[in-house]
Amino acid sequence: xxxxxxxxxxxxxxxxxxxxxxxxxxxxxxxxxxxxxxxxxxxxxxxxxxxxxxxxxxxxxxxxxxxxxxxxxxxxxxxxxxxxxxxxxxxxxxxxxxxxxxxxxxxxxxxxxxxxxxxxxxxxxxxxxxxxxxxxxxxxxxxxxxxxxxxxxxxxxxxxxxxxxxxxxxxxxxxxxxxxxxxxxxxxxxxxxxxxxxxxxxxxxxxxxxxxxxxxxxxxxxxxxxxxxxxx
Amino acid sequence: xxxxxxxxxxxxxxxxxxxxxxxxxxxxxxxxxxxxxxxxxxxxxxxxxxxxxxxxxxxxxxxxxxxxxxxxxxxxxxxxxxxxxxxxxxxxxxxxxxxxxxxxxxxxxxxxxxxxxxxxxxxxxxxxxxxxxxxxxxxxxxxxxxxxxxxxxxxxxxxxxxxxxxxxxxxxxxxxxxxxxxxxxxxxxxxxxxxxxxxxxxxxxxxxxxxxxxxxxxxxxxxxxxxxxxxx
Numbered sequence: 023x024x025x026x027x028x029x030x031x032x033x034x035x036x037x038x039x040x041x042x043x044x045x046x047x048x049x050x051x052x053x054x055x056x057x058x059x060x061x062x063x064x065x066x067x068x069x070x071x072x073x074x075x076x077x078x079x080x081x082x083x084x085x086x087x088x089x090x091x092x093x094x095x096x097x098x099x100x101x102x103x104x105x106x107x108x109x110x111x112x113x114x115x116x117x118x119x120x121x122x123x124x125x126x127x128x129x130x131x132x133x134x135x136x137x138x139x140x141x142x143x144x145x146x147x148x149x150x151x152x153x154x155x156x157x158x159x160x161x162x163x164x165x166x167x168x169x170x171x172x173x174x175x176x177x178x179x180x181x182x183x184x185x186x187x188x189x190x191x192x193x194x195x196x197x198x199x200x201x202x203x204x205x206x207x208x209x210x211x212x213x214x215x216x217x218x219x220x221x222x223x224x225x226x227x228x229x230x231x232x233x234x235x236x237x238x239x240x241x242x243x244x245x246x247x248x249x250x251x252x253x254x
Numbered sequence: 255x256x257x258x259x260x261x262x263x264x265x266x267x268x269x270x271x272x273x274x275x276x277x278x279x280x281x282x283x284x285x286x287x288x289x290x291x292x293x294x295x296x297x298x299x300x301x302x303x304x305x306x307x308x309x310x311x312x313x314x315x316x317x318x319x320x321x322x323x324x325x326x327x328x329x330x331x332x333x334x335x336x337x338x339x340x341x342x343x344x345x346x347x348x349x350x351x352x353x354x355x356x357x358x359x360x361x362x363x364x365x366x367x368x369x370x371x372x373x374x375x376x377x378x379x380x381x382x383x384x385x386x387x388x389x390x391x392x393x394x395x396x397x398x399x400x401x402x403x404x405x406x407x408x409x410x411x412x413x414x415x416x417x418x419x420x421x422x423x424x425x426x427x428x429x430x431x432x433x434x435x436x437x438x439x440x441x442x443x444x445x446x447x448x449x450x451x452x453x454x455x456x457x458x459x460x461x462x463x464x465x466x467x468x469x470x471x472x473x474x475x476x477x478x479x480x481x482x483x484x485x486x
Contacts, residue, residue, distance in 0.1 A: 143375050146438060147438065148438045148439070148440055149440055206378060206379065206380045207380075208380055208381055214484060217483050217484065218480070218484060221476070221479065221480035221483055221484075222480060224476060225473065225476045225477065225480065228472065228473055228476065229473065232469065232470070232473070235469065237464065237467065238464070240460065241457065241460055241461065241464070244453070244456060244457045244460065245457065247453065248450070248453035248454060248457065251449050251453055252446060252449065252450060252453075
């Protein structure tokens with residue numbers, strides 16, 4: 023066991039690149055099979071066989087089927103972040119930034135629409151580690167909340183001081199609502215989801231602006247209390 | 255075929271009472287089997303067998319499994335209406351009436367919690383005739399919206415003129431949100447759903463009161479436009 027015999031993990035190392043290729047192959051194969059046969063009925067063994075790798079090798083990269091889905095979440099989240107960089111660099115208007123991020127999220131998810139519909143049954147269970155609210159999903163969830171924090175931070179929006187620190191999470195919760203709507207959207211190209219975004223963004227924009235009105239402060243406080251109570 | 259040989263359908267007629275008994279027996283048996291085996295895996299044939307009636311007889315009462323669920327909806331809705339009569343007779347405060355109706359809805363649904371969780375997969379499909387938004391569900395949906403109209407009509411709440419006619423449907427939509435939360439609520443006795451109701455009612459009450467403020471009229475209009483767009 024010397025430096026010569028153990029592959030290093032430095033980027034660009036051939037062994038690492040091959041490992042990354044295998045990892046990608048297993049993930050792509052798994053997602054395709056989940057789509058075609060359903061998540062519950064696809065075993066790790068079948069995924070390994072279909073990908074042409076040893077079962078032990080598949081388990082080396084992904085400890086379980088759940089890890090495959092977590093990887094899917096992480097990858098989708100990263101694609102979402104990358105896709106939003108142009109609009110976030112260009113726009114300083116809160117509504118334009120929010121619309122850009124919501125539409126980009128659906129853009130990134132679109133190729134997985136069929137898969138999402140079949141998979142939702144598993145992910146929607148609140149006790150499932152695959153729920154977007156689970157401890158296991160905390161990394162992609164936090165990355166997604168951070169993206170909404172960026173929507174706000176880079177905007178010219180003036181927000182009630184009590185609301186501001188909580189707003190990214192509220193925006194993320196609204197985004198989860200949009201994704202839920204999208205999962206069940208059977209309109210061509212999920213056009214109704216796009217209508218939902220286009221209708222909801224000006225509404226959210228207005229409510230955020232109004233949050234500084236004295237008369238609306240108690241409403242803000244009630245919303246924040248309610249979210250806090252339910253999150254506990 | 256004379257009057258003597260054809261059973262009449264007059265209420266209190268022994269043949270009708272027997273028919274109603276059979277109908278109830280089939281329904282109760284079906285709901286128990288849906289709960290135990292799942293909706294998809296329970297056939298009309300198995301329901302008839304378990305209930306001890308001929309298959310043709312079962313089909314005479316319920317044209318399909320979907321009709322059984324529609325009957326479940328109708329019965330649940332009627333129980334909900336009856337359960338709310340005391341609070342609606344007693345209270346004139348909008349928040350108290352709304353809380354009473356929401357809590358009563360969950361009270362009535364509680365014995366079906368386990369069934370609801372397994373059944374939700376089917377009902378949540380927007381193209382399913384069993385979706386609460388489907389044409390087939392329009393009768394219980396309208397009865398439920400009427401109940402929220404009664405919440406409003408019997409209350410002392412002062413509501414924006416444009417919002418008032420649409421408010422019962424918005425309250426019903428919120429109730430569907432509460433039911434969705436309840437379906438996935440794994441807390442003991444679905445205590446979190448009760449917290450959601452107790453937190454959301456004062457919020458809705460305040461928003462309804464504020465709807466008459468000039469500054470909030472555009473918000474009301476945007477909400478109504480969005481609901482109209484998505485309903486189309």
